[in-house]
Amino acid sequence: MCEPVDKGAHALTEFDRDVDGLRQVLGLKGIMSVDELRRGIEAIPEPEYHRLAYYQRWIRSIADNLLRKGVITEAELRAVLERG
Amino acid sequence: MAAPLPPGTPVRVRLDWPETRGPAHVRTPHYLRGRAGTVARYLGEFPNPEDLAFARPAPKLPLYHVRFDQPSVWREGGAGDELLVEIYGSWLEPV
Amino acid sequence: MAGTGVNVLEADSGRLLAAVRAVLETKGLVRPDEIAERIAITDAATPAQGARMIARAWVDPGYRALALSDGRAAAEALGIPMRGALPLGVLENTPETHHLVVCTLCSCYPRAVLGYPPFWYKSAAYRARAVRDPRGLIAEWGTVLPAAVKIRVVDSTADYRWMVLPMRPAGTEGWSEQRLAALVREGDMIGVTVPTAS
Numbered sequence: 227m228c229e230p231v232d233k234g235a236h237a238l239t240e241f242d243r244d245v246d247g248l249r250q251v252l253g254l255k256g257i258m259s260v261d262e263l264r265r266g267i268e269a270i271p272e273p274e275y276h277r278l279a280y281y282q283r284w285i286r287s288i289a290d291n292l293l294r295k296g297v298i299t300e301a302e303l304r305a306v307l308e309r310g
Numbered sequence: 311m312a313a314p315l316p317p318g319t320p321v322r323v324r325l326d327w328p329e330t331r332g333p334a335h336v337r338t339p340h341y342l343r344g345r346a347g348t349v350a351r352y353l354g355e356f357p358n359p360e361d362l363a364f365a366r367p368a369p370k371l372p373l374y375h376v377r378f379d380q381p382s383v384w385r386e387g388g389a390g391d392e393l394l395v396e397i398y399g400s401w402l403e404p405v
Numbered sequence: 406m407a408g409t410g411v412n413v414l415e416a417d418s419g420r421l422l423a424a425v426r427a428v429l430e431t432k433g434l435v436r437p438d439e440i441a442e443r444i445a446i447t448d449a450a451t452p453a454q455g456a457r458m459i460a461r462a463w464v465d466p467g468y469r470a471l472a473l474s475d476g477r478a479a480a481e482a483l484g485i486p487m488r489g490a491l492p493l494g495v496l497e498n499t500p501e502t503h504h505l506v507v508c509t510l511c512s513c514y515p516r517a518v519l520g521y522p523p524f525w526y527k528s529a530a531y532r533a534r535a536v537r538d539p540r541g542l543i544a545e546w547g548t549v550l551p552a553a554v555k556i557r558v559v560d561s562t563a564d565y566r567w568m569v570l571p572m573r574p575a576g577t578e579g580w581s582e583q584r585l586a587a588l589v590r591e592g593d594m595i596g597v598t599v600p601t602a603s
Contacts, residue, residue: 227533231545236524241419246447246521247440248426254443254489257434261362264511265335274415280512280527282418289425290414295365298428303413306424337562339509341536354492356564373563380558384537390555393536396563 245281249288258291266290314352314372320405321376322346323397328360335363338401342393346405347378350394358398372399446486450520454485455568456589458495458518460582463573472570473497480518490517494565496557498599503554504569505543505596507535508561515566523591536560546597569596576602 238246252258266287267275275283292298315321325344328334337359353375357368373396380391416424429435458479462469472479476493487493493515496504508514509532514522525531534542539556543549550556559567571593577585592598 227529228537229530231525231528231530231534231542233525233545238521241422243444243448244426244440245422247444248422248435250443250447251435251439255435259362259365261335261359262365264359265333265363267511268335269333278418285418285422285425286414289421292425292429293413297434298425298432300413302428302431303424306427307413307416307420337510339560339562341509353563353565359563373565380536380539380556387538388540388552388556391539392555392557393560394557395560396565398563 242281245284245288249284252288257297258288258295262291263287315349315374315399315402317349317351319349320346321349321374321402322405323376324401324403326401333364335360338397339395341383342378342395342397345378345383347376347395347397349402350375350377353396356398358400373397374399374402376402447516447521450485450517452519452589452591452594453586454480454483455515455519455591455594456586457483457582458485459570459589459594460586462495462570463577463585464582469497469570476568485518487517490566492565493518494559494567495570496559496567496596497570498572498596500572501553501555503550503556503596503599504567505535505539505556505558506561506567506569507532507558509533509536510560510562513561513566515568517566518568519591519594523595526595543597546592548598568594571600574600574602 249263253260263284267283270283270286278286293300323338323342323345328336353373355370356373358371361368375394376397378393378395380393381387381389383393430437458472461483462472468479471482472495476495477487477490480487480493498504512522512527514526536558539558561567574588588600588602590598590600593600
């Protein structure tokens with residue numbers, strides 16, 4: 227971790243903005259807080275944490291929290307994922 | 311709530327590791343656990359993130375800006391440099 | 406959550422996002438236009454907003470005092486939308502003290518004023534080194550402080566969001582606010598650089 231900082235700009239992608247916007251809406255509607263987001267990110271297994279980019283961690287945490295709270299179900303998610 | 315700790319109060323961050331006792335979300339950095347500092351300012355009361363993280367009812371806790379001598383914490387860094395960190399009152403004990 | 410084969414959380418991130426959005430939309434919980442609205446609002450915040458606050462504080466002692474006591478009110482006074490935003494703390498640099506802001510635990514940043522944080526602010530290297538070796542870290546931006554200047558590293562662990570009020574550079578006497586604001590960059594308000602007149 228104590229290495230030179232990558233000071234490149236790395237513009238946000240559409241994916242990044244979508245995840246960020248989704249998190250904001252979930253927060254404003256009281257569905258999932260930023261604290262829950264953070265907890266979910268902290269819970270990502272370490273090898274996976276390092277493999278994922280910043281907003282990839284966010285969407286994993288968002289999905290984890292929504293499933294845990296029963297806001298969405300695994301079956302509902304799989305149905306969409308398997309539609310392709 | 312009891313009167314907030316005044317600026318200048320010497321405090322110690324509790325040497326506690328709730329993460330070892332089960333799922334937890336703690337906003338007191340590891341590098342400050344057990345460290346001595348000084349209250350710089352009372353920042354107000356805010357809901358406990360340790361509870362918000364699990365969608366539990368979250369009581370409001372006093373929040374302080376606490377000053378730490380940076381070289382004492384990290385054993386590197388410039389003399390006189392400081393760390394200024396928001397710490398909840400529940401994590402502070404008198405020195 | 407019982408395992409039923411591959412963990413859904415390990416699906417490709419793009420597909421996982423699309424699936425989460427689709428399910429939320431079907432349930433009437435989150436609409437695409439609501440997400441688009443938040444993206445537009447977040448995109449509208451940029452470091453230029455913070456620069457206006459800095460320039461105003463440089464020319465107006467009353468505004469400086471307001472910014473230091475209530476950053477959120479100071480932002481609103483300049484028409485920067487802060488409704489629902491977290492408290493904003495403004496950290497005043499002096500000849501004796503230089504501030505550097507970090508969130509070691511995640512990436513907390515004064516987004517309502519400055520917009521999205523820069524990529525490097527969110528990096529493990531920045532977050533680890535800011536508290537441990539602040540002088541070595543800011544030297545990567547070419548910033549070297551005199552030994553007599555103390556660095557105060559502010560780790561954003563809770564509800565406050567922090568921005569730095571740098572010192573007004575020499576050689577800017579009589580400049581307009583607009584000209585002053587143009588000197589102030591994103592990094593100046595985080596503390597990795599200091600503004601100069603050149």
